[in-house]
Every structure is written in C-alpha cells, then in structure tokens.
Amino acid sequence: MIALESLILEYTERTPKSAELYGKACRALPGGVSANIKFFEPYPIFMDRGEGAWLTDVDGNRYVDYLLSYGPLALGHGHPAVKEAIREQFNRHGSLLYGTPHALETEYAEKIKQHFPSIELLRYTNSGTEATLLSLRMAYACTGKYKIGKFEGHYHGGYNQVLISVNPPLAQAGEAGRPSPVPESAGLEPHQFDNTVVLPFDDLEACSDILREHKDDMAAVIMEPLLAGYIVPTAEFMRGLRKVTEELGILLVFDEVKTGFRAGLGGAQGYFGIRPDLTALGKVIGAGMPMGIVGGKKELLLKSAPIRGSDVFDMSAGKRSAAKDVLFHSGTYNGDPLILRAGLASMEILEKEFEPMTTRTESLKQGLKAIFAAKGIPVNLPGLGTVFNIAITDKQTIGSYRDMQGADLTLRKKIDFALFREGIYNKPTNRYSLSTAHDETVIDFTLEAYKKALARF
Numbered sequence: 001m002i003a004l005e006s007l008i009l010e011y012t013e014r015t016p017k018s019a020e021l022y023g024k025a026c027r028a029l030p031g032g033v034s035a036n037i038k039f040f041e042p043y044p045i046f047m048d049r050g051e052g053a054w055l056t057d058v059d060g061n062r063y064v065d066y067l068l069s070y071g072p073l074a075l076g077h078g079h080p081a082v083k084e085a086i087r088e089q090f091n092r093h094g095s096l097l098y099g100t101p102h103a104l105e106t107e108y109a110e111k112i113k114q115h116f117p118s119i120e121l122l123r124y125t126n127s128g129t130e131a132t133l134l135s136l137r138m139a140y141a142c143t144g145k146y147k148i149g150k151f152e153g154h155y156h157g158g159y160n161q162v163l164i165s166v167n168p169p170l171a172q173a174g175e176a177g178r179p180s181p182v183p184e185s186a187g188l189e190p191h192q193f194d195n196t197v198v199l200p201f202d203d204l205e206a207c208s209d210i211l212r213e214h215k216d217d218m219a220a221v222i223m224e225p226l227l228a229g230y231i232v233p234t235a236e237f238m239r240g241l242r243k244v245t246e247e248l249g250i251l252l253v254f255d256e257v258k259t260g261f262r263a264g265l266g267g268a269q270g271y272f273g274i275r276p277d278l279t280a281l282g283k284v285i286g287a288g289m290p291m292g293i294v295g296g297k298k299e300l301l302l303k304s305a306p307i308r309g310s311d312v313f314d315m316s317a318g319k320r321s322a323a324k325d326v327l328f329h330s331g332t333y334n335g336d337p338l339i340l341r342a343g344l345a346s347m348e349i350l351e352k353e354f355e356p357m358t359t360r361t362e363s364l365k366q367g368l369k370a371i372f373a374a375k376g377i378p379v380n381l382p383g384l385g386t387v388f389n390i391a392i393t394d395k396q397t398i399g400s401y402r403d404m405q406g407a408d409l410t411l412r413k414k415i416d417f418a419l420f421r422e423g424i425y426n427k428p429t430n431r432y433s434l435s436t437a438h439d440e441t442v443i444d445f446t447l448e449a450y451k452k453a454l455a456r457f
C-alpha cells in the first residue's frame with residue numbers, strides 16, 4: 001500500500017506556489033492561517049478561483065470542491081443569481097449598509113419562518129458563533145439559570161462555554177455514558193467546567209440521568225441535531241430528549257448552523273418533526289457571506305425587544321435602569337442588506353433545486369459505496385440531505401463521536417491525499433457537502449477520480 005510520505009511528497013511537488021505563499025503567510029499570521037481549521041500538514045493549499053463546483057489553486061490545479069467552505073456555498077461558487085443580487089443591492093439601492101431597519105429584514109425573516117415553523121420570531125447575527133452565543137444568553141435570561149448541557153463531539157463556535165469536548169482524545173474523555181469535560185482551547189476560564197455539563201449523544205437513558213441531576217441549575221441543552229452535521233441519532237433519542245427537557249424546565253436549543261438547509265430545507269428539526277425552543281442558523285443562509293440567525297418561541301425572543309426604555313446606548317436620564325431586564329443584542333452589521341439580498345436570492349433557487357441535489361448526493365454515496373466494496377474496503381457513509389462523511393469501518397451504525405473516532409482515519413487521510421492528484425478537494429478527513437453545481441457530470445468525474453485514487457491502495 002502506498003505510504004503517506006509518498007503521497008505528501010507528490011502533494012508538495014504539485015503545489016509549490018502554495019508552499020511559497022504559506023511560507024510568507026507564516027510571517028504575518030500565526031500558523032499561516034486566519035482560522036485554525038484551515039490548516040493541515042504539511043501546509044494547506046492556497047486557492048485562487050472558484051467557479052460552480054470547481055476550485056483552482058495558485059498552481060493552476062483544478063479540483064471539484066467538496067469542502068464548500070465548510071458548507072455555506074449551497075449553490076457552489078459564483079452563482080449568477082448571487083452575483084446579480086449583490087450587483088442589484090449596490091446599483092439600485094446605492095449602499096451596502098443603512099444602520100436603520102429595512103424591508104428585507106422582514107422579508108427574509110418570513111422566508112426562514114416558512115421553512116422553520118418553530119421559529120416565531122428571529123434576530124440576525126453575523127456568524128453561527130454569535131447565533132449560538134446569543135441563544136445561550138437568551139436561555140439564561142429567560143430561565144434565570146446559568147448552566148448548559150452540551151454533547152460530546154458537538155461544535156457550536158469558538159467561545160468559552162462550548163469549547164469543551166468537541167474533539168476530545170478518547171483517553172481523556174472518560175466513560176461513554178458520562179463523558180468527562182475536555183478543554184478545546186488554551187485560555188478557557190476554569191469555572192467554565194462547572195457551568196458546562198458534557199452529555200452523551202444518542203444515549204437517552206444516560207443523558208436523562210445527567211439532566212435530572214442538573215435540572216435546577218441548567219438553562220439549556222444545546223445540540224447539533226446531527227452530530228458534526230452528518231451523524232443521525234435515532235428518532236427515539238430525539239423525541240425522548242425533547243420530552244425530558246420539557247419535563248425538567250430546560251430549554252432545548254438546536255444548533256442548525258450546519259444542518260439548516262442541508263439536512264433538509266427545514267433542517268434536522270423538519271426531518272425529526274421536533275420543535276426546539278430556540279434554533280441557531282448560519283452558513284447556507286448567508287450564501288457565502290457572514291450571517292447567523294437566532295429564532296424560536298415568541299416569548300423567549302421577546303426578551304430581546306428594546307421596549308421598556310432599555311436601550312443600553314441611550315444615555316438619557318432614567319433609561320439605563322431597565323437595561324438589565326432586556327436581553328442585550330446589537331451589532332453594526334446585523335441584518336446586512338447585501339447579505340440578506342444574496343441570501344434570499346440563493347434561498348429561492350435552493351427551494352427549487354434542493355430535492356434533485358439530495359438525489360445526486362445519494363447517487364454519489366451509492367457510487368462510492370460500490371467503489372469501496374469492489375476494493376474490499378468497508379465503509380459507512382453517514383449523512384442526510386446534501387451532507388455525508390466517509391467512515392472507513394465495518395461498523396453498521398455510527399451514532400456518536402466515539403464511533404467516528406473508531407474508524408480508520410489514517411487510511412481516510414491517505415485516500416484524501418491521493419484524491420488531490422485526481423482533482424478532488426476536501427480538507428483531509430472532513431465531511432462532504434454538495435451544491436446545486438455538483439451535477440451529474442461532476443458526480444461521474446468524482447467517481448472516476450475515486451477509482452483512480454483507490455487503485456493505488
């Protein structure tokens with residue numbers, strides 16, 4: 001079997017300009033990257049251009065893009081409707097930003113509410129991170145409790161409460177049914193470990209026991225309803241969790257930043273038929289631009305309504321006294337007209353093209369399964385809608401982070417490096433996301449590329 005070292009040598013021979021740019025980047029950016037997730041060894045590929053399903057790197061290598069910037073680009077790169085929406089906002093409306101309310105804020109909100117019936121009211125943020133952060137503050141404000149439950153292996157953005165047990169080494173992660181909290185960053189405040197309780201995914205009994213112990217202090221359980229955007233829990237687990245959180249007075253927050261408009265047009269909550277109390281959205285809704293949403297039950301969202309003279313920035317006499325009664329939520333770029341216009345244009349296309357896109361995702365999965373089977377490599381391809389991952393394992397069911405860790409990640413990484421030469425791009429071992437631009441020709445190209453790559457193993 002071909003060694004990883006040979007594949008990395010081949011990679012460096014094909015990407016000399018990326019190596020050069022990476023060397024320069026390291027002199028300006030820590031680790032040469034603007035987000036830690038963008039790094040992989042020996043150095044990441046520097047991209048130069050995107051078009052439809054394709055990326056071209058600075059050395060002129062072309063790849064089908066299955067990273068899609070970690071999911072937002074549901075229409076692929078540079079869709080004409082998105083380009084036109086951006087042009088129109090500038091040309092017809094004259095500005096990028098008003099700093100006042102504008103009609104698109106309501107128009108887009110109504111579109112989101114149509115797809116997510118659990119969302120009665122919503123607020124815009126500038127990222128998924130901000131959306132989950134606001135959802136937690138909303139939960140604290142509405143319950144008067146300050147602990148949260150979060151699941152092992154779930155990611156909710158880069159801040160203290162949730163940077164715990166996202167990708168923990170199994171040796172430190174404790175028992176499966178009662179996971180130990182593992183920090184995911186330097187600089188976390190030690191008291192955070194008292195306020196974030198780590199829960200086991202897809203294990204209702206163990207999870208319910210932990211929730212009962214903390215019910216008096218726990219404001220919310222936050223979760224990715226599909227772990228990492230592609231691991232589908234049982235419907236019994238999801239229904240049971242909704243029931244037990246309701247019974248214990250703990251709010252249920254679905255972080256659908258990955259699954260919104262990907263697991264289905266109505267997200268994972270539409271698939272399971274479950275109404276969470278709050279939902280965080282991001283990625284696809286901004287059509288490739290920074291945006292997030294927190295939505296949910298009216299009585300919870302109204303906590304952020306600036307009534308009762310509570311604007312924190314209003315310095316007139318007497319006004320500030322009520323600020324503590326209202327949930328603070330503000331942001332220079334919230335409800336950015338350019339992003340809303342592009343997001344809305346992209347949503348209208350997605351509504352028409354989502355079903356065929358899921359069908360093509362399924363046919364890609366079936367094709368891959370057959371190619372791996374012919375090679376005698378056991379695989380499981382967990383996923384839903386337009387996202388899946390490739391786990392090299394003979395396990396029939398993948399229900400948790402630990403199941404995924406049990407897969408052969410070393411072989412997967414080698415295959416991903418071999419695929420670069422064949423014109424397939426993903427960050428090694430990452431999940432696959434598709435776009436409307438991943439048409440049948442692209443799927444056929446991908447399957448041929450896989451055949452060539454696997455022939456070397």
Ligand SMILES: Cc1ncc(COP(=O)(O)O)c(C=O)c1O
Nearest residue numbers: 127128129155156157257258282
């Ligand atoms: C489930 C989930 N929540 C929150 C976030 C954070 O979103 P953003 O990167 O837009 O801040 C992400 C990002 O990958 C995510 O996948």
